[in-house]
Amino acid sequence: MSKPVLDNLFGSKIRVKILKFLYRNYPADFSIREVSQRVQEKPSDTRRELEELRSMTIIRKAK
Amino acid sequence: MAKKNKKRGVKTKKPALNPSRERYSLNPNFEYFNELRSLVLKSSAGEKERMIKKISSLGRVRLAVISGIFLSDPNAVSQYESPADLFVVGDDINRQKLRNFLSSIEAEIGTEIKFTLMDKEEFDYRFNMFDRFVRVLLEGPHEKIINKLGF
Secondary structure (H helix, E strand, O other), X not given: OOOOHHHHHOOOHHHHHHHHHHHHOOOOOEEHHHHHHHHXXXXXXXXXXXXXXXXXXXXXXXX | OHHHHHHOOOOOOOOOOOHHHOEEEEOOOOOOHHHHHHHHHOOOHHHHHHHHHHHHOOOEEEEEEEEHHHOOOOOOOOOOOOOOOEEEEEEOOOHHHXXXXXXXXXXXXXXXXXXXXXXXXXXXXXXXXXXXXXXXXXXXXXXXXEEOOOO
C-alpha cells in the first residue's frame, strides 16, 4: 500500500490531523489541550505543530 | 531547595502567560484557505483501505456501510443528513477494540461520527420488516465497504 500522501507531503501526520480537526470545526477556536485531546496526540507535539502552522499564518491565536 | 522556598511561602516565578489560555483557530485570510480546505478534507482511497482492515479485525463483521461524513463533498454547501456515518453488522465484536477504533477514526477525520452496530440477527429482522433506519440508510447515498451478506 502506498504511503499516506498528505501526511508525507505536509511532513507530519499530526499536522494533517490538526488541520482536519480545525477545518471540520471552523470557525471555532481551541486551546492546545482541547486540540491535543481531539487529535489524540501529546500536548507538547500538538503545541509545536500549532506554532508551526501559526508561523505560516495558516492559523492564528484567537483574541 | 525550590521546594523549601515554596513551603516558606516565597513566591516562585509564574509564567507570564498561561499556555492553556491561548486559543487557536484557522486564519480565514490565509492565501490558500479554500485550497487547503479541499485538500485536507478530501477522503482518500488509502484511508478507506485502512478503515476496512481495522473494521474486519473487530470481530465477525458481515457488513460495513459508510455514509454521511465519509461520502460528503467538503465543498458542498448543504450536507446530506444520513442516519449513520458508519454502520456495522457483525457478531462477537470486541468492544474494547471497537472503542479504540472509533476514537482513532474520530481523531483522524477531525469530528465525531454517528455510529451504529447491530448483530446479524437484529439486522436480518430489521431488514425484513423494512425498519426505517435500515431503509433510509440503504436507500440513500452510501457505500458498502465490507459486504459478506451478498446483496
